[in-house]
Amino acid sequence: MEHITLLLAIVIVTALVFDFTNGFHDTANAMATTISTGALKPKTAVAMSAVLNLVGAFLSVEVAKTISSGLVDESGITPEVIFAALVGAILWNLLTWLVGLPSSSSHALMGGLIGATVASVGFGGVNGGVVVTKVLIPAVAAPVVAGLAAMLAARLTYKIGKNTDPKATAKGYRAGQIASAGLVSLAHGTNDAQKTMGIITLALVAGNVVAPGSNPPLWVIVSAGVAIALGTYLGGWRIIRTMGKGLTDLQPQQGFAAQTSAASVILASSNLGFSLSTTHSCSGAVMGAGLGRKGGVVRWSTATRMFVAWGLTLPAAGLVAAASEYVTKQGDWGVAAVAVFLVASCVAIWFISRRQVVDHTNVNDVEEEPAGVVTTAIAAVTPPPAGELKATIPAPAEPESPRPATV
Template identity: 45%
Template sequence: MVSLLIAVVVAAVVFDYINGFHDAANAIATVVSTGVLPLRTAVIIAAIFNFVGATTGTAVATTIATGFADAEIVDQTVVLSALLGASAWNLITWWYGIPSSSSHALIGGLAGAVVAHAGAGAFHWATLVKKVLVPLVVSPTLGFVAAFFLMVALLWVVRRARPGTVHRASRRLQLVSACMMAFSHGSNDAQKAMGIITLALVAFVANGGAGVPEWMMPVGDEVPRWVIYTCATAIALGTAAGGRRIIKTMGTKIIRISPLQGFAAETAGAATILVASHAGVPVSTTHVINACIMGVGASNRISAVRWGVATNIVIAWVLTLPLSAAMAFVIELVISRLLA
């Protein structure tokens, strides 16, 4: 039983690492595509701020650990299957350069694994609606609107300034906004892996497990400190590995973005994500920043956004939950049969 728990922790750390390089583009796509920073410098800065952001709270981790399924009906095969299903979907979308949601992949994987293990009634669908499906619509919409109006306001402020002055100032501001975006990404996304490890630890105890040092176990809903720093390190290292394929999609294929637009998109995105993190809502940072990029593009003119690319991204958003759930469902059945 301990060996299976170790496998779950390793899988969670691997998922967190994959999340890092899959979602590195969330923080740095605009700052790289506008030429403000070279890719390697950008990912290192993003990795540092991802780590710092990941250590600032655990509200989202608590939602993941306690909100979607009761620990008494979850075993290690369920958590392992959820992680493997989510990781598989992340790797598929990364390979094709599609900026899908790691968060929704994990939650979808958890739903599929729980249903395969204990039936549809074992999963908390009301929490899925409240904490995932509603924010799936609300958070990108808020990001789009915030970015749109922030961009309009910025254009009004600089309307009489020389283009060269605006360009130079925008490049400096974008350094700040990119750091803010990386910080907010860590504050939300790293907590998903923290929550899934905490769920595994609680389930281990609830199912009569023993042999794990007491300092490693959670007290109530509290996320152990070793889990926080392990996940923060994993997502930072993954971010440092980069994500060139998705950076290209987000930074150049949706719109051709300028430094001022990049600053507006990142600022609006960071603000939206930080509010969600504080509220314990596991939003998709990918969805938010993509919507913000579309928002700044639409503030110029609607045709500035390449809506064909945007439509493909939205399709990936819609498919992430059910397909990651289906993968985890099958994986859980296979693992359970192998261990029977």
């Protein structure tokens, strides 16, 4: 580490800041359903997730190698390019967190890296085949596969437990949710923490500190694992509210099905080196589980906003990164200007978030949507059950007896 320059140190610190935002942005992936169904108290849930994210960071480096040596051409990458990429990713993470939308931190990072690389050396610096096979295809396939798996799993759980006591069944599945949430947290550590490891390793290669194609050094693995664990413990309560209550109403059986399905998809992709989005996988699983219960629904207005954010992630982070790269190429003053812009933007977003605080005390509170007015109106005109007619329709008044005539 004795060859690390000041610029490279700034890049590494910025990468760890991104890792931190990744942690609190993606806490919802593991714990939203567990919190919404009451299987764990909010603070207990995020503490458990933080520890398992840290453990998961040490289990594999396949995804880190995809980021550090597969996505872009290392020969054209400089520390300034990586710094610009991280600026785009961090700002997109914070903006989507502010509005409570579960977008992909992974795609924000990759979009930033692609945008900064194109601005620096042109489209030739991006390995298009890797982008398609290990980024875009998994991005589309992951939520579909996880959603179908969760829908089938939810239907199976209800079929198996149809003749059992509902309270006992719910209690059992809450216990299962705790285990499956732990598995998602572990999977998140194996996938998302590695992306920061990969980006730091790429910066070390660009700074001639390590050889091209090297695995992440141990200190990189440790620092990335700690950063994402700390962010996870902070808790991204705004996104937890959206994932747990905003997309659909989940019962413990559905929560267990969603988390188990998502964890299976994420762990499989980590072993294959696919840099998929854990957010896409978990969101798809939550929607699939919502449809897996008879009478279950998905709030498509919220889901549509989420899909739009998914589609904007790569280009939005890429455009910010490209603009940042243009400024950083102007020299030291350019790097300083981008750094000041990043810090000022982060502070501004934080102050805006204080206007309406969402934390562990109100994470399960949901504001009524306009659709609630329609539901109330329907209920008002729907005739009550036959057994309630006597209670709701007053009996006709008996006629008064004629008064005696007076003389």
